[in-house]
Amino acid sequence: MGPKRKLLATTSSQAQGACPDHMKDRFSNLPDEVAHQILSSVSILDLTRFGTLSKKCRELYLSTPSLNFDEFNNWNKSSYAKQFKLLSSLDKFLVHRRENKIQCFRICWSLSYGKAASLYNELYRVVTWIHMAVRCNVEVLDLELRIPDTTRLELPSCIFLCGSLRSLSVHCNKILTAPSLVSSTNLQYLKLTNVTVDEGLCKWISCSCKCIKELHLEHLWLELVHGAKQITISSSSLETLRFISCYAYYSFQNPSGNFHLNISGERLEDIYIDWKVIPTGHSISIFAPNLKHLKWIGTLASRQYLEKLMCLEKAEIFLHPRSEDFSKLFSVLSSIHSVKLLVLNEETTKALTKERRSLPRIFDNLGHICIQSTCLNDGLVPALASLFRGMRHLNTFHMKYEPIIPLLFTKHVEASRFDREYWKSQNLAIIDQLEEVTVELSSGSNELEFARYILEGAKNLKKMVIVYLPHQSTRIEAVNEIEMNSPATIVFKKRPRRPKPSYSP
Structure with a gap:
């Protein structure tokens, strides 16, 4: 066939x-x-x-104006003659287009692992297509190239000099050489994934990309020759930055070289950091006085320097701090103390409440907080109570259910130890300030007992939302007993059951 x-x-x-x-x-x-x-x-x-x-x-x-060359990877297993005909056909198509404008051009190509001559011919064709796209004033260029490790690739400099180019995405397992710093570009969007870079490329982004608004650096490999190396992004136009775990090549002479991430931008409004590195010797520095949204996932660095973020509207801190990381965590949260909405994961909440004496200085003016967890388990309840003691002006609280994929041999989590009497014994002054509460039920009875405590004691509560699974409909009948005596509007929302994950042998 x-x-x-x-x-x-x-x-x-x-x-x-x-x-x-x-x-x-x-x-x-x-x-x-x-x-x-x-x-x-x-x-x-x-x-x-x-x-x-x-x-x-x-x-x-x-x-x-929109072209998509991403459906021929199966031809890599074909004969050389068929590959040659295919490549020639694509070449002719682009030649016949002449200089008709290309608005968007996507190339997703896996180079065949064949003879060196055919492989380099194939690579030459792909690079030629890029040249043709630049000639046709391409605006959006998306390159996803899979190239054998033994083959070198150097993207043509015309990409970085293309005046019409507004968006560039490069996903490639090769070194991306920095263009000359004297070159300028009109790029507004730049995404680099899985490429190997040096400090020169970051300098080019900072010095030559004067119009850039959105920058994605994901799973980069940073070449380290000796000493501490760093990625420094300093831009007067950048508005959105997404940074996901940078890896590093260390030389044999200096296997313990450190890595530093420095971010600076007066127009930065949105920063997403997924940082999963061993903290020893690494640091993060952020200067973004107009930042509105910060999301930080993963681990803390050895040192983090955050200027006071006075315009912050939402901060999502999903860290996994170690027992000795309290002072680092305290420093981060102190820098965002003026945030309007704070979202914490379970691990951050527990780490933060191990030393209670400093909490009021951070959260004294916080009005809206959300805790994400798989459930309100017995280990999280005391931490949550401690967190509430450090707040005086909280008026909105959400307990969000964040499910995880079930794993074999997962230890059962206790979530039914704390009832309303426990919460009453805490004498939390904040309960009179609460106006809106959302509780998502999961396993055990802790969430439901907490909801009943709020309904009974929160005098100024205006609205409570209880989200439940279909099989929990009978459990919420206990809430109906006190619904008539509560001034709040109670809303019940049924959450559809997520399908069970399928496991293949």
């Missing part, structure tokens, strides 16, 4: 008669911008077939 997909050069005969004449005319009569919008979601294979239907269709085929 032959391959399912035919070469672009041989699709004409298959395409003839694929569409009735009245359908051809109906499509041909559409305004070009409407036709292009429809064709932007069509694969290059089907686009080529469409181009054989009529003269008008061929014009639209050669002027379509």
